[in-house]
Amino acid sequence: MAKRLTVSASPHVRSSETTTGIMLDVILALVPALVMCAVYFGSRALVLTAVTVASCVISEFVCRKVMKRDNTLGDLSAVVTGIILAFNLPATLPLWMAAIGGIIAIVVVKQMFGGIGQNFVNPAMTARIILMVSFPTAMANWIASGQNAWEIDAITSATPMGQITEQLTEQIRDGVDFSLPEGLPSIAEMLLGKHGGSMGEVCSIALICGGFYLLLRKVISPIIPFFFIGTVAVFMFFAGGGNVDFVIYQLLGGGLMLGAFFMATDYATSPITKKGKIIFGIGCGLITSVIRIYGSLPEGVSFSIILMNILVPHIENLTLSKPFGFVKEKKEKKEVKA
Amino acid sequence: MSKKTPGVLTAVRHGRGGVKVAHHKNTAEMAIERMPVPNKVILPMQQHIGAPCTPIVKVGDTVAVGQKIGDSDKFISAPIHSSISGTVTAVGDVKLANGIITKGVTIESDGEMRLYEGIKPPVVTNKAELCAAVRESGLVGLGGAGFPAHVKLNIPEDKDIDTLIINAAECEPYITVDYRECIENAENILKGVEILKNILGFKQVIIAIEDNKPKAFEIMKEIADRDNDKGDAIKLMTLRSRYPQGAEKMMVLSATGRKVPPGKLPSDVGCVVMNVTSTAFIARYLETGKPLVSRSITVDGSAIAEPKNIRVPIGTNIQDIIDFCGGFKTEPRKIIFGGPMMGLAICSTEAPICKQNNAILAFDERKDLIKKERACIRCGRCVDVCPMSLTPTLIERYSRVKDAEKLKAINVNTCMECGSCAYACPSGRPLVQYIRLAKQVLREESGK
Numbered sequence: 134m135a136k137r138l139t140v141s142a143s144p145h146v147r148s149s150e151t152t153t154g155i156m157l158d159v160i161l162a163l164v165p166a167l168v169m170c171a172v173y174f175g176s177r178a179l180v181l182t183a184v185t186v187a188s189c190v191i192s193e194f195v196c197r198k199v200m201k202r203d204n205t206l207g208d209l210s211a212v213v214t215g216i217i218l219a220f221n222l223p224a225t226l227p228l229w230m231a232a233i234g235g236i237i238a239i240v241v242v243k244q245m246f247g248g249i250g251q252n253f254v255n256p257a258m259t260a261r262i263i264l265m266v267s268f269p270t271a272m273a274n275w276i277a278s279g280q281n282a283w284e285i286d287a288i289t290s291a292t293p294m295g296q297i298t299e300q301l302t303e304q305i306r307d308g309v310d311f312s313l314p315e316g317l318p319s320i321a322e323m324l325l326g327k328h329g330g331s332m333g334e335v336c337s338i339a340l341i342c343g344g345f346y347l348l349l350r351k352v353i354s355p356i357i358p359f360f361f362i363g364t365v366a367v368f369m370f371f372a373g374g375g376n377v378d379f380v381i382y383q384l385l386g387g388g389l390m391l392g393a394f395f396m397a398t399d400y401a402t403s404p405i406t407k408k409g410k411i412i413f414g415i416g417c418g419l420i421t422s423v424i425r426i427y428g429s430l431p432e433g434v435s436f437s438i439i440l441m442n443i444l445v446p447h448i449e450n451l452t453l454s455k456p457f458g459f460v461k462e463k464k465e466k467k468e469v470k471a
Numbered sequence: 472m473s474k475k476t477p478g479v480l481t482a483v484r485h486g487r488g489g490v491k492v493a494h495h496k497n498t499a500e501m502a503i504e505r506m507p508v509p510n511k512v513i514l515p516m517q518q519h520i521g522a523p524c525t526p527i528v529k530v531g532d533t534v535a536v537g538q539k540i541g542d543s544d545k546f547i548s549a550p551i552h553s554s555i556s557g558t559v560t561a562v563g564d565v566k567l568a569n570g571i572i573t574k575g576v577t578i579e580s581d582g583e584m585r586l587y588e589g590i591k592p593p594v595v596t597n598k599a600e601l602c603a604a605v606r607e608s609g610l611v612g613l614g615g616a617g618f619p620a621h622v623k624l625n626i627p628e629d630k631d632i633d634t635l636i637i638n639a640a641e642c643e644p645y646i647t648v649d650y651r652e653c654i655e656n657a658e659n660i661l662k663g664v665e666i667l668k669n670i671l672g673f674k675q676v677i678i679a680i681e682d683n684k685p686k687a688f689e690i691m692k693e694i695a696d697r698d699n700d701k702g703d704a705i706k707l708m709t710l711r712s713r714y715p716q717g718a719e720k721m722m723v724l725s726a727t728g729r730k731v732p733p734g735k736l737p738s739d740v741g742c743v744v745m746n747v748t749s750t751a752f753i754a755r756y757l758e759t760g761k762p763l764v765s766r767s768i769t770v771d772g773s774a775i776a777e778p779k780n781i782r783v784p785i786g787t788n789i790q791d792i793i794d795f796c797g798g799f800k801t802e803p804r805k806i807i808f809g810g811p812m813m814g815l816a817i818c819s820t821e822a823p824i825c826k827q828n829n830a831i832l833a834f835d836e837r838k839d840l841i842k843k844e845r846a847c848i849r850c851g852r853c854v855d856v857c858p859m860s861l862t863p864t865l866i867e868r869y870s871r872v873k874d875a876e877k878l879k880a881i882n883v884n885t886c887m888e889c890g891s892c893a894y895a896c897p898s899g900r901p902l903v904q905y906i907r908l909a910k911q912v913l914r915e916e917s918g919k
Contacts, residue, residue: 139805140570140818142904144890145834146492146644146811147842150897155850208845250848405851405864454860456882457720458730 152249156209158352162343163216163395169336174224174276177283178332184228186215188235196244210249214238217395218257220333221388221435222264225274234260250401254442258396258435275330292330293317294387294425297379313379320378323385334388344394353398356410357417361393364418372426387425392434393417402442408452409445416441479692480677480708483728486721488856489713490891492812494683495644495771503651503767503780506795508580512554512786513565513823514540515575519611520618521547526576532559535587537762539609540576549619550609553578554764554784556585568789568808568822569815575823578786592760598625601670608756609763609826614638614649614717614746615809617827620753623743624671630738635673636726637664639680639687639747640710640717643810646830648767651780652748653680653687657694663750664705666757671743676705677726678747681712714812715889719744721858733885763826768792772807772832776800783824790820792831801835812890842899853892853902859885863892863902870909875916883909 170178193211197204205211218234238260243252265272275292300314324338333340347353366380373379383389397403397417404413417437424433517523522545534540534553541551557580565575593604606621626632637660641649653660664676678695680688688709695705710716710725720731722744729740737744752763764785771778776797783792789806793799807814808828824831853863862881869877886906893902 138803138816138818140816141805141841142901142907143814143816143888144812144894144903145805145807145814145816146894147899148490148895148897150852150895151842151899152845152848152897155848155897205845207843208848210848247846249846251846400848400850405849405854405862453862453881456733456861456885457859458732458735459882460732 152208152210155352156213158347158350159213159395160209160216162346162352163213163220163333165339165342166220166333166336166391167216169339170220170224170332173335174332175283178219178224181222181224181226181228181231181332182216182219184231185219185222185235186212188232189215189218189239192236192239193244196240197248200244202248205248208249211239214243214256217333217391218260220391220395221257221261221331223272223274223276224332225276226264226271230264230268230271234264237263252401253445254439255396255399255402258438262435262439292386293323293382294330297382297386313376313382317382320381320385323382330386331388334386334391337385337390340390340394344390347394347398353394354407354410356407357398357403357414358393360411360414361397361417361421362389364415365389365422368418368422368426372422383425388434389421392421392438396434397438397441402438402445404445404448404452406449406452406454409448412448412452413441413445416444480706482679482708482710482725484724485711486716486724486858487860488858488891489715489721490856490894492644492714492894494712496647496650496683497645498769498771498778498780499647499650499684501647501651501778501780503648503655503782506781506783506787506792508555508582508584509784509787509791511557511560511577511579511788512784513575513577513788514551514553514786515565515567515573515823515825516541516551517567517571517573518551518617518785518825518827519549520616521545521549521622523573524548524551526562526574528559528562528576530559530562533557534559534578535585537590537764538587539762540578547619547622549606549611549621550762551576552609552762552764553587554786555580556583557581566819566822567825568817568819570818586761590760590762592758593756595666595670595757598670601666604757605753607762608752610749610752610756611763611826612746613748613752613766613827613829614641615643615813615827615829616746617825620745620749623745624667626671626738626743630741632671632738632741632743633674634727634742635664635667635671635676636722636737636742636744637676637678637747637750638717638719638722638744639678639684639691640722641684642681642712642714642717643812643814643830645771645832646769646810648769648780648829649747650684650687651767652751653684653691656751657690659751659754660691660747661694661705662754662758663752666754667745667750668704673743674704677708678705679708679710679722679726681716682709683712715858715887715891718858718887718889720887733882766826766829768824768828769830770796770832771830772803772834774799774801774803774833774835785826786823788820789817789822789824789831792824793820793833799833803833804836805834807832807834812894813888842897844900845898847900848898850897852895852897856891856895858889858891859887861886863906866909867900867902867905870905870912873912875912878909878913879916883913886910 189211238256242256242259246252296314369380369383420437421433522543524541524543526541528540535556538553540553557578560579561577564572595601602621602625610620611617723737723742767782779796
């Protein structure tokens with residue numbers, strides 16, 4: 134009796150972790166923040182998210198078909214990109230602009246470079262920047278949370294990061310000692326999200342919980358978030374003259390939590406070596422801080438992540454480990470010189 | 472098992488990376504059974520790393536158990552002995568389970584299992600005599616590697632060796648024969664250790680066992696303490712049960728903290744690593760003079776009706792072995808020689824079992840499911856788990872474009888093909904296969 138035996142290469146067992154499973158974990162980690170979005174900005178927040186996700190998913194499907202490549206929707210990465218893109222947008226953004234963002238993220242940034250794992254910058258981040266540059270007014274239409282985003286006359290409000298940066302720029306210009314501006318939301322409100330900002334960046338506590346879920350599930354390594362957030366904290370401590378409240382506002386505002394846990398940790402655009410991750414995290418932290426303090430933009434997270442993304446291949450080259458037991462050949466060199 | 476038991480060592484250094492695999496040590500408490508004598512055996516001339524042997528018998532010859540039937544004049548080789556008594560019925564090409572065709576001797580049993588009258592215990596007083604005796608015994612690494620043992624023990628004079636490491640790690644899932652050896656044959660293991668220590672002059676001997684084998688540990692410790700009156704030369708060490716703890720370089724690192732450089736051997740850092748079953752065999756051989764004609768194997772897997780540990784004559788047909796274990800209870804889809812991480816998938820059960828095979832695992836449809844292969848997502852898990860600190864994802868990339876220069880720069884030949892990278896990859900990429908292809912690219916490059 135002939136048996137049908139599979140003769141394949143070792144190993145013959147695999148871990149149960151899959152790419153789809155990892156993406157699912159990321160989606161789960163984003164759910165608390167998504168729920169809070171709906172609470173603070175009403176149903177429009179959910180509609181906006183649905184639009185970006187649909188735009189990403191459809192773009193990927195159509196693009197792969199046109200390029201005559203296999204359908205990769207099963208890995209759920211398009212869904213993740215859609216949700217994270219939505220989190221970077223104001224709740225009042227016209228839906229058609231959000232859809233364009235999705236198309237840019239998937240088609241231009243991801244599929245044009247080879248699909249999952251091949252993009253050299255973060256798709257959602259890049260799409261956000263392109264929207265910001267293309268539609269500056271609409272993209273700056275932050276509303277205070279607790280309002281219904283559908284209402285055309287929803288009151289816009291400056292984000293806490295915006296307020297701090299404006300005050301800081303003036304104080305640096307006037308050579309005055311630093312102090313926090315009046316009328317900032319309290320720290321508790323910062324944590325819970327009762328302030329203005331993009332959809333996903335407001336509810337810090339939901340994002341931190343999501344981040345810890347990813348750490349627990351070992352989806353992300355703690356290195357990048359730790360060094361990113363840590364560098365900003367240290368920098369802001371000295372920049373603010375030792376004002377701890379200032380540090381806390383800097384950490385909880387401006388999309389740092391979203392960026393540090395969910396965007397800087399994107400696999401394709403961060404280093405694969407541990408040492409590389411440290412350099413990456415510190416670099417993001419430094420650039421974010423410099424842009425926030427000395428630049429006139431209220432938040433440096435998007436740009437810092439993009440700039441560090443571009444450096445990743447070089448960081449990896451510099452930080453590749455030597456193989457087990459590698460011995461430097463010093464003696465031979467000396468003999469050659471003699 | 473307490474970590475701080477007095478007189479027991481814990482690993483000096485932990486290797487990086489590695490993966491936690493499910494142990495599946497289902498046959499751990501099953502004593503080794505003897506399989507009845509088969510009707511015939513096929514003895515291939517290549518059952519070891521190195522030069523194949525040439526048959527020294529011809530069709531029609533009567534042979535007995537332990538009689539030499541194949542030998543080679545090359546250094547890295549080991550003679551082959553008959554595992555049954557009977558008549559040589561064929562000398563010619565045989566097909567091995569991995570599909571390779573090599574010369575082999577087929578012997579039909581006369582049912583008597585007569586011992587060869589030329590068998591007598593060797594006289595061994597120094598290293599040269601020990602190596603000659605071990606060579607004559609046909610011993611190859613019984614942990615699965617199949618390296619001729621006498622070559623390993625023939626340490627060059629210019630190398631300074633101080634440590635003998637006895638490898639009882641058995642880190643592959645399912646396999647339990649080394650564990651059973653520790654429980655059932657501990658006396659011989661210690662005797663083998665004494666012989667090697669006294670003749671080769673090791674300053675210390677470390678018997679290293681993974682911490683998922685507490686019973687074996689207790690028995691070994693009891694006997695070691697009893698024999699250890701001349702000081703603490705023989706030590707026991709517990710190791711983390713993390714694959715690939717049993718790999719030679721990882722054993723050296725855990726036992727001594729020394730790192731074997733790429734392309735070098737444990738003897739280059741003062742160590743010799745011997746499998747625990749091989750060590751016990753040396754003691755028996757010096758006592759009886761009976762060469763390597765049988766070995767213990769674990770038969771397990773979801774398709775096997777009655778998983779067992781059994782002692783089989785070398786050259787027994789695989790299908791007969793499986794029938795002795797109740798046959799297949801479900802349709803097998805993959806049959807492996809060795810463990811699931813580094814074992815060889817075989818194409819037929821009508822093939823002989825060889826000296827270096829330590830397990831037969833048969834899996835049915837469900838276990839054959841491999842992850843859907845997706846594009847590399849650059850997650851870095853392969854980099855995290857590699858015990859040799861390599862970058863499998865880069866090796867794959869360069870392997871696909873056959874870039875020999877880049878492959879050389881990232882040290883492909885240091886890879887021991889343990890499979891940790893492919894195991895961990897969430898996209899189910901066949902990383903070890905690409906690494907093997909990469910090594911082939913480098914071989915062709917250097918051959919030009």
